[in-house]
Amino acid sequence: MDEARQGKSFWKAFGPGLLWAGAAIGVSHLVQSTRAGANYGFALVGLVVVALVFKYPAFSFGPRYAAATGTSLLEGYRRRGVWALVVYAVLTLGTMFTIQAAVTVVTAALGVALLGLPAQVGGVSSVVVLSAVLTAICATLLFVGHYRWLDRIVKVVVVVLTVSTLTATALVLPKVDWGSFRLVPPADLLTSGHLLFLAALVGWMPSAFDISIWHSLWTLARRRETGYAPSVRDALVDFKVGYFGTALLAFCFLTLGAGVMFQSGREFPRSAGGFANQIIALYTENLGDWSRPLIGLSALTVMFSTTLTVVDGFPRAIATLVERFRGPEVPDHPSAVNQRVYWAALVALGLGTIVISAFLLTSLKDLVDVATVLSFLTAPVLAVLNHRAMLGAEVPVEHRPRGGMVAYSWAGIVFSLAFALWFAYVFFIL
DSSP states (O other): OOHHHHHHHHHHHOSHHHHHHHHHSSIIIIIIIHHHHHHHTTTTHHHHHHHHHHTHHHHHHHHHHHHHHSSOHHHHHHHHOHHHHHHHHHHHHHHHHHHHHHHHHHHHHHHHHHHTOOSEETTEEHHHHHHHHHHHHHHHHHHHHHHHHHHHHHHHHHHHHHHHHHHHHHHHGGGOOGGGOOSSOOGGGSSHHHHHHHHHHHHTSSOOTHHHHHHHHHHHHHHHHHOOOOOHHHHHHHHHHHHHHHHHHHHHHHHHHHHHTTTSSOOOOSSHHHHHHHHHHHHHHHHOGGGHHHHHHHHHHHHHHHHHHHHHHHHHHHHHHHHHHHOOOOTTOOOOOOHHHHHHHHHHHHHHHHHHHHHHTTOHHHHHHHHHHHHHHHHHHHHHHHHHHHTSTTSOGGGSOOHHHHHHHHHHHHHHHHHHHHHHHHHHTO
């Protein structure tokens, strides 16, 4: 295939990778990466790099499996046995509400801060009210435009957040003290006092493994939308654009936290509203009042893209999961999402999000840490399921991972499992 044809085929396949990035660049970046820089400077750079390196294979298997087989990763799970679908269902139901709540509350808190809304509306927290409004807006966009609007909106949002974040980072660089830079975290950080945050940072760096399943579903949705079946090569290039862009922005937010807040003597408030106001105020104080729209735009676009993609991702996965319990998926003929199940799941997710945000609103950090640690602890299971699916007999031999990639995948599984076991030992036994 000549370069012109390769370029055309790539643009037909382009999109799911940015949806992946839109889902990933959210709490893990704005909250966790910024907190890492603010609290530890550049001492955790090595840990972020390790997480990005070792989690790559499991994430890449989502689009790779979908392009190679014409079916989603959930079909790959079904072929391993119904038990695999049950495991995924349990993990999803156990994490989806806290993950959605964490994402939506951060977005709503930023909205309240930027719009200057009162703390309460009719005796109810403005953050809770705006969380409900955001969920309704996302649902409306998905109802009207389905995958087509999701794809187009997120492409625009990801471009805006990338430009605004890179600009903000460039402005902060002159203020950065590089003396804290470490590729290996100091031993005193690897103790129980810091362990919860380290687990939370790794849990969503760059994101939770759930979105590898969503990525496979978005790849098939893009195929239905365009009528073009992407090659494995095109699907992986699309993924790499999202993955490495996400990695770059993770270091941008870590740098922003280190340059603006490290050794400033301040800590982030526990409440969602307090966190949002302080993060915007800190950048404004250090860069000038003119920077408030830039920082606000960067932060809000980061979180809105995540909220929109997560609002679609969980219901899409649940609707597909229900169908896979009923029977197999036909290769190369991706069926449309079961709309009845999709909307039922979305409504349940929205209601659960509002309930959780109302009860845990006073401690944003606790809500985020719970969500990210849950993802961290379930990561080894999903990594194993993705690995087994990618090596399944239904995957054409030429598209299965070979020796080096198989070993790389196992290394990622061992990393996730070892970190989870170490966390459990230190946190629950020592």
